[in-house]
Amino acid sequence: MNRASSWLDKRRTRIKSWSDGVERKMLAAQWRSTTVDLFSFALEPLWDKQHFPARVEAIEHGDDATHLWLRPAQRWAWPQAGQFVSLLLQHDGQTLSRCYSFSSLDVKADRVRLTVCKVSDGLFSQQLIPRLRVGNLLHISAAAGDFVLPQNQAPLFLCAAGSGITPMLPLAESALAEGRAVQLLAVQRGQQPLLWSEWRALQQRYPNLLRCELWNTNQQGRPTALDLEKRLQTLSPSVEVFVCGNHGYREVVEKACWAQQLPAAQLHMESFYQLVTAPQLAPETQVVAKVKLNDGRQIPVQQGQTILQAAKAAGVTMQHCCGQGVCRSCETRKVSGVVENIQTGLKQLRDGEWILPCISAPVGNVELAI
Numbered sequence: 001m002n003r004a005s006s007w008l009d010k011r012r013t014r015i016k017s018w019s020d021g022v023e024r025k026m027l028a029a030q031w032r033s034t035t036v037d038l039f040s041f042a043l044e045p046l047w048d049k050q051h052f053p054a055r056v057e058a059i060e061h062g063d064d065a066t067h068l069w070l071r072p073a074q075r076w077a078w079p080q081a082g083q084f085v086s087l088l089l090q091h092d093g094q095t096l097s098r099c100y101s102f103s104s105l106d107v108k109a110d111r112v113r114l115t116v117c118k119v120s121d122g123l124f125s126q127q128l129i130p131r132l133r134v135g136n137l138l139h140i141s142a143a144a145g146d147f148v149l150p151q152n153q154a155p156l157f158l159c160a161a162g163s164g165i166t167p168m169l170p171l172a173e174s175a176l177a178e179g180r181a182v183q184l185l186a187v188q189r190g191q192q193p194l195l196w197s198e199w200r201a202l203q204q205r206y207p208n209l210l211r212c213e214l215w216n217t218n219q220q221g222r223p224t225a226l227d228l229e230k231r232l233q234t235l236s237p238s239v240e241v242f243v244c245g246n247h248g249y250r251e252v253v254e255k256a257c258w259a260q261q262l263p264a265a266q267l268h269m270e271s272f273y274q275l276v277t278a279p280q281l282a283p284e285t286q287v288v289a290k291v292k293l294n295d296g297r298q299i300p301v302q303q304g305q306t307i308l309q310a311a312k313a314a315g316v317t318m319q320h321c322c323g324q325g326v327c328r329s330c331e332t333r334k335v336s337g338v339v340e341n342i343q344t345g346l347k348q349l350r351d352g353e354w355i356l357p358c359i360s361a362p363v364g365n366v367e368l369a370i
């Protein structure tokens with residue numbers, strides 16, 4: 001590196017840290033003036049690389065869901081259609097994390113929309129949404145997920161069940177804008193799918209490219225693999241299939257794709273994300289390992305717990321989303337020690353490796369760079 005470019009790099013670093021500082025102060029001021037107790041997260045995680053403040057710009061209450069329009073901080077990287085974020089919030093002394101797909105990406109207005117379905121026993125939808133106000137700041141993660149459009153011009157077959165239709169809308173919008181043909185199969189119990197009026201508007205805008213089919217399980221029962229196969233047979237062999245829904249529905253679509261010998265790379269699946277809860281362990285269950293963090297805290301891990309579950313049980317916040325080794329939002333560098341992947345049984349032995357704490361159980365003491 002020559003002297004001029006090293007001088008320039010130093011200047012850039014200084015300017016960046018100065019502007020980060022200004023942004024930090026401005027956001028802290030906003031934070032103090034707008035945050036309500038309910039969302040009074042610890043400030044510190046706000047400034048790490050994985051969490052960003054996002055102001056609630058509008059709240060639209062519908063029959064089945066509430067739509068939140070958020071304006072994230074400037075340094076938040078703009079997402080791709082089909083991705084999701086996790087929201088972190090404190091409730092009753094606990095840190096909760098919940099993943100939501102974007103139901104709209106409004107680039108011009110610099111804001112994104114998350115659609116929160118009403119779930120009868122859902123803490124976020126039932127308890128917290130009614131108390132959320134325009135102007136509140138929420139904690140959001142960087143956008144994540146590889147449920148995104150492949151770089152080609154192939155047509156899309158979007159298979160959605162229930163609220164699985166949420167990420168399909170931005171995917172369809174992006175694909176249609178590129179001139180790609182899109183077929184939607186929306187499986188729904190009874191009433192209309194979420195955001196249906198927006199799908200209809202899209203259909204009017206792209207009458208030759210978009211085809212929407214509603215499947216009402218109350219009248220038609222659940223679709224079978226054969227039903228899906230029949231639809232696949234009418235589509236191009238290069239079709240990219242996207243499926244988002246419950247486990248049973250994903251299996252049916254997968255089976256149909258296999259039967260049609262669709263290459264695995266053309267099948268894109270998204271699962272519904274679950275909160276990670278610590279398993280009910282007897283109090284006397286043996287502590288088998290300790291996980292040490294950067295700040296010196298040590299998390300006791302009992303037999304049968306993953307690192308993430310142990311952290312939750314110990315009241316330690318750890319970034320995560322799916323809890324199933326899918327989204328990689330919990331990915332963390334292991335400084336030392338050995339962990340075992342509980343899904344594959346494989347051990348990660350090397351220091352400095354990246355691990356997924358949601359599916360990793362420690363084998364002896366472990367140190368993490370968190």
Ligand code: FES
Pocket residue numbers: 319320321322323324325326327328329330331356357358359
């Ligand atoms: S929380 Fe999704 S991979 Fe760990």
